[in-house]
Each structure stands twice: as C-alpha cells, then as structure tokens.
Amino acid sequence: MSERTLKIAIPKGSLEAPTVELLAKAGYEVYVSSRGLRPASNDPELDIYLIRAQEVGRYIHQGFLDCGITGYDWAYENGADLVDLAELPYSRATARPTRWVLVVPEDSPIQKPEDLEGKRIATEAIGITERYLAEKGIKAEVEFSWGATEVKVPDLVDAIVDVTETGSSIKANKLRIVDTLLTSFPHFYASPAAAADPWKKEKMERIALLLKAALLARGKVGLKMNLPKSQLAAITEKLPSLRRPTISQLTDENWIAVETVIDETIVRDIIPELIALGAEGIIEYPLNKIVP
Numbered sequence: 388m389s390e391r392t393l394k395i396a397i398p399k400g401s402l403e404a405p406t407v408e409l410l411a412k413a414g415y416e417v418y419v420s421s422r423g424l425r426p427a428s429n430d431p432e433l434d435i436y437l438i439r440a441q442e443v444g445r446y447i448h449q450g451f452l453d454c455g456i457t458g459y460d461w462a463y464e465n466g467a468d469l470v471d472l473a474e475l476p477y478s479r480a481t482a483r484p485t486r487w488v489l490v491v492p493e494d495s496p497i498q499k500p501e502d503l504e505g506k507r508i509a510t511e512a513i514g515i516t517e518r519y520l521a522e523k524g525i526k527a528e529v530e531f532s533w534g535a536t537e538v539k540v541p542d543l544v545d546a547i548v549d550v551t552e553t554g555s556s557i558k559a560n561k562l563r564i565v566d567t568l569l570t571s572f573p574h575f576y577a578s579p580a581a582a583a584d585p586w587k588k589e590k591m592e593r594i595a596l597l598l599k600a601a602l603l604a605r606g607k608v609g610l611k612m613n614l615p616k617s618q619l620a621a622i623t624e625k626l627p628s629l630r631r632p633t634i635s636q637l638t639d640e641n642w643i644a645v646e647t648v649i650d651e652t653i654v655r656d657i658i659p660e661l662i663a664l665g666a667e668g669i670i671e672y673p674l675n676k677i678v679p
Contacts, residue, residue, distance in 0.1 A: 393581075393590050395433055396447070396455030398440035399424070401479040402573060406456055409477060412601035412675045413594070432590065441511075444469060444576060453581035454591050460487060460550070460571035464514040469576040473595040475602060476572045482605070483552050487515055487569040490537075490562045491546045500566050503527045503546060509539045510548035512568075519548075519568045537562060600676035607674055608654060611646045612666040619643065622664050626657055648677065 397406050397417065407417045416429040424437045436452060441464070443457035448467035462469055478485050489508075491497045497506070503525050509532040510516045516529050532539065536547045537560045548568060551557055557564060575595050581587045614622065619634070622645075632647035645666075649657065654671055661669060 391586060392432055392434040393587055394436065394451075394453045395594075396436045396438045396443045396452050396457070397426070398443060398455075398457050398573070399437045400439060402440055402456075402458070403437070405477055405479065406573070409475070409598060409601055412604070413597035414675075415594070415597075441465075447576055447578045450578055450580055452578070453587055454575065454577040454594075456573050456575050458485065458571045459574050460485065460512065460515065460569055462574065462576060463569065463571075464512050466514065467576075468579060470579055470582040472575040472577055472582075472591055473599055474572050474574050475598055477602060477605075478552055478572065481552055484570045484572045485550050485552055486567050487512055487548055487550050487571070488554075488557070488567050489519075489546060489548055489565040490540070490557055491565055492541050493561050493563045495541065495545070495563070497546060497565060500525060506545035507543075508546045508548060509536055509544040511536070512548055512550075515569050516548045596678070597676065600678045603677040603679070604674040606651055607648050607677065608651045609646065609648055609672045609674055610654070610657075610669070611644065611672070612661060612669040613637065614643055614645050614661075614667075615665045616641055616643050618665050619645070622661065622666070625664070626660060648674065 397403065397410070407419060410417050415433070417426050417435060418428065419426045419437065426435045426437055428435055438446065440457045441461050443455040444462040444465045444467040446452045447455055447469055448465070454472070456475065476482065489500065497503060500523055504527065507528045507530065508516060509530050511532055513529055513531055520527055520529070530544070532547070536549050540547055540562070554564065575598060577591050581591065632645045635644040637644055658669060
C-alpha cells in the first residue's frame with residue numbers, strides 16, 4: 388500500500404459488477420474475490436472497501452471513508468453531508484436511471500398520491516418516502532421492509548415504494564405505478580474533509596475525470612478508413628455522423644485517411660455506404676475513454 392492512500396468505497400450488490408467494469412474502463416482494475424470485502428487494485432494509492440450502496444454515503448459522511456460511488460437515492464435517503472464530484476449515468480442492468488416508485492395492486496382503489504391518506508406503505512427507503520409524503524401534506528404510516536416488498540400488497544400493506552429500472556417486474560407481479568418519488572443515478576461522492584485535502588482532492592478529481600470519460604465512450608466506436616480525396620465532401624454530406632473527422636494526407640496525393648468516432652449502433656448501416664463511396668481499409672475499434 389502506498390504511504391498516501393485514498394479510502395474509496397464501491398457498492399456491493401447489484402451495482403457491483405457494472406461499477407467494477409466502469410472502473411476498469413477508466414483504467415482502475417479492481418480485483419474482487421468471492422468472499423473478500425477489501426478488493427485489491429492496480430493503483431497502490433487506492434484503499435478499496437466493498438460496502439452496500441445503502442451504507443456508502445453514511446460512512447463517507449462520518450469520515451471513515453474519503454469517497455465512494457453510490458446512488459443519489461441513498462445519499463438522499465441518509466441525508467448525508469457529501470461533496471458531489473460527478474454524476475455517473477449508469478445503472479444495474481441498463482443505461483436508464485433507477486426510479487423509486489409508489490406501487491399498488493392493479494385493482495387497488497388508490498389512483499393518486501392523495502388517496503394514501505391514513506394508509507400503510509412498506510419500503511426500504513423510509514427517508515425518501517417520508518419526505519415525499521411530507522411535501523404533499525399526506526399522512527400515512529410508513530414501515531421498513533427488508534425485501535420482497537411486492538408480496539406485501541394488498542394483504543399486509545396498502546402500497547409499497549420500490550425501486551425499478553424498466554418496470555417489468557412491477558407489471559409481472561400485477562402491480563401498478565401511481566407516482567415516481569425519485570430518479571437516481573450513481574454519483575461519485577467525497578467527504579468534505581477529503582475534498583479539503585489538496586492531495587486527495589486532486590486524486591479524486593482525476594478519478595472523476597476518467598470515470599466520466601469512460602461513460603462518454605460507452606456505445607461508441609472509432610472508425611478509420613482510406614478514401615479518395617474527391618469523395619470526402621460526398622461522404623460528409625451523405626453521412627452526417629462523420630462530422631468533424633480527423634483527416635490526414637496519404638503518400639498518394641489523391642487519397643486521404645479519415646478517422647472519426649460514431650455510435651456503434653449505426654456502424655452496420657454506414658460501412659456498406661462507405662464502401663459504395665470508394666472507402667478502403669475500413670477499421671472499427673472499441674473505445675475505453677473519450678475526454679472532451
């Protein structure tokens with residue numbers, strides 16, 4: 388371990404795998420064992436803790452950790468005093484944010500939030516739910532749920548507040564969304580004390596920069612090709628995705644090399660058109676980071 392270390396948490400659970408993958412794209416390889424909660428990495432200045440997302444913000448707030456990645460929802464839930472270094476738009480299974488939603492059975496008479504007056508709600512996110520009800524002036528009983536919240540309606544409670552990305556599980560359980568309480572992506576947070584330390588501040592800002600660069604590269608690829616110079620205008624006009632390409636002169640004065648970054652989803656449509664316009668030696672390659 389380096390003499391100077393940064394205590395950083397990554398979320399254990401559903402966000403663990405995509406977070407480790409994102410860190411790898413950013414250049415920080417994290418080695419997680421099946422039972423270990425103190426992963427190693429290829430950066431000796433990082434002292435890594437694997438902690439449940441619900442607890443990361445609290446430990447940063449209390450000063451036990453310098454920084455960490457956790458959802459905005461859990462920082463909001465805990466009311467933690469944190470320095471927000473970066474929003475990181477990724478989630479467990481998709482690129483969509485997670486949503487905390489108010490859910491009732493499909494046949495429930497509850498149609499709007501105000502119908503919760505005097506009712507019982509089960510949720511893991513007590514703080515989020517109570518703040519939501521207070522803002523709307525609704526009085527209802529909120530109880531903590533350890534999980535499997537969907538099975539509690541309607542026999543045990545009138546409604547639940549649960550987290551979802553796609554809503555597919557809610558529909559599969561014959562439930563209905565009444566309202567969205569909070570939308571959340573992971574964030575990279577720091578403690579005020581760590582943010583005030585010059586070395587830690589610079590280290591965390593570098594990590595934040597590389598994490599954002601890795602996310603910016605998500606879903607994009609690099610494309611290189613050789614092209615008759617006479618066809619450059621035709622290609623940029625016909626294929627607006629190739630805007631602002633890098634252009635280099637080849638040894639043959641009639642040919643140029645063109646390099647650009649495009650969305651991976653359109654490559655299959657663009658390559659045949661490039662060939663039709665005379666492009667040769669087309670190379671597609673993956674990207675780890677894009678730094679604006």
